[in-house]
Amino acid sequence: MPLAxxxxxxxxxxNLKPGTLLAEKYEIMEKLGSGWEGEVYLVKEKSANIERTxxxxxxxxxxxxxxxxxxxxxxxxxxxxxxxxQYHTQDTFLFRDFPIHFLVSEFVRGERLTQFINRQRGxxxxxxxxxxxxxxxxxxxxxxxxxxxxxxxxxxxxxxVQGCGIHFDLKLLDMFHWGSPRAENLQAxxxxxxxxxxxxxxxxxxxxxxxxxxxEICCGLKRSLILRKFRSxxxxxxxLEKLRW
Numbered sequence: 034m035p036l037a038x039x040x041x042x043x044x045x046x047x048n049l050k051p052g053t054l055l056a057e058k059y060e061i062m063e064k065l066g067s068g069w070e071g072e073v074y075l076v077k078e079k080s081a082n083i084e085r086t087x088x089x090x091x092x093x094x095x096x097x098x099x100x101x102x103x104x105x106x107x108x109x110x111x112x113x114x115x116x117x118x119q120y121h122t123q124d125t126f127l128f129r130d131f132p133i134h135f136l137v138s139e140f141v142r143g144e145r146l147t148q149f150i151n152r153q154r155g156x157x158x159x160x161x162x163x164x165x166x167x168x169x170x171x172x173x174x175x176x177x178x179x180x181x182x183x184x185x186x187x188x189x190x191x192x193x194v195q196g197c198g199i200h201f202d203l204k205l206l207d208m209f210h211w212g213s214p215r216a217e218n219l220q221a222x223x224x225x226x227x228x229x230x231x232x233x234x235x236x237x238x239x240x241x242x243x244x245x246x247x248x249e250i251c252c253g254l255k256r257s258l259i260l261r262k263f264r265s266x267x268x269x270x271x272x273l274e275k276l277r278w
Contacts, residue, residue, distance in 0.1 A: 042092040042131060047072050049089075054079075055135060056124040059087055068207070070094045075140060085121060089135040101134050103210050108138060111180060116173030116205050141204045143195035150189065150233055157235035160247050161278070167230040167250070168273045169201040174222050175266035183218040185209035187225035189232065220260055223269060227251055227259050246276055 046067070053061040059076040062084070066073045071090040078085055088104070095101055101123055108120035119139040125132050146166075150158060158166065170192065177184060184191075186209035196202035211218055231251050234243060240251070250272070252258035263269040 044091045055126045084140040086138050086140045087135045101136050114176040141193050143193045146189040146192040146194055149194045158233045163233045166201050171270045178219050178266050181214050183214055183222050185211050224256050224259050
């Protein structure tokens, strides 16, 4: 499709019905969500009867397939990080005679961390459980940083909880592209981890009553103090491993 024509297409929704076929290969099962870039569906790969996730990009958000290539390359690069969903392939289907590109990846069962926390007593986690959550997230982010990459949009709606026992079984969802990895991107992941921890504990309303060990991590949410104390995800992980209650 000519670039000028692609830029003129302004789709804001697909709203595909269950049973719709994508590229004659994937059957729509249900819509999982939508956002600025496009919509996400649970699909079934017909030939293998395997459930997968398909992210459909609005054409104006994927000019020259730049965004879909970014996600495919990033997921492939991070394929050895267990906390990252696994990339499968990409394909195209026609929607109102326009070619729409979509990315197919692992389907992650579970619930978003936001919903998980809201189901807990007082809609917050006790300090030890929240610290366990922070540790498991930090280990995952550390793996991403060790590949010289970053998440870029870490919050409770972008974390999927697949299981919870002694450890949290977690998967990260949408990643954001802020350009080539720089120090500030990795630092933002660290401050986002601490903010997520703070919110999981109940936020400002309960912060003053938290134990000293918690406050030593949160640093009053002062970015400069957090980054001075935790210069890397590895530093935060080591701190959590030596935590004294």
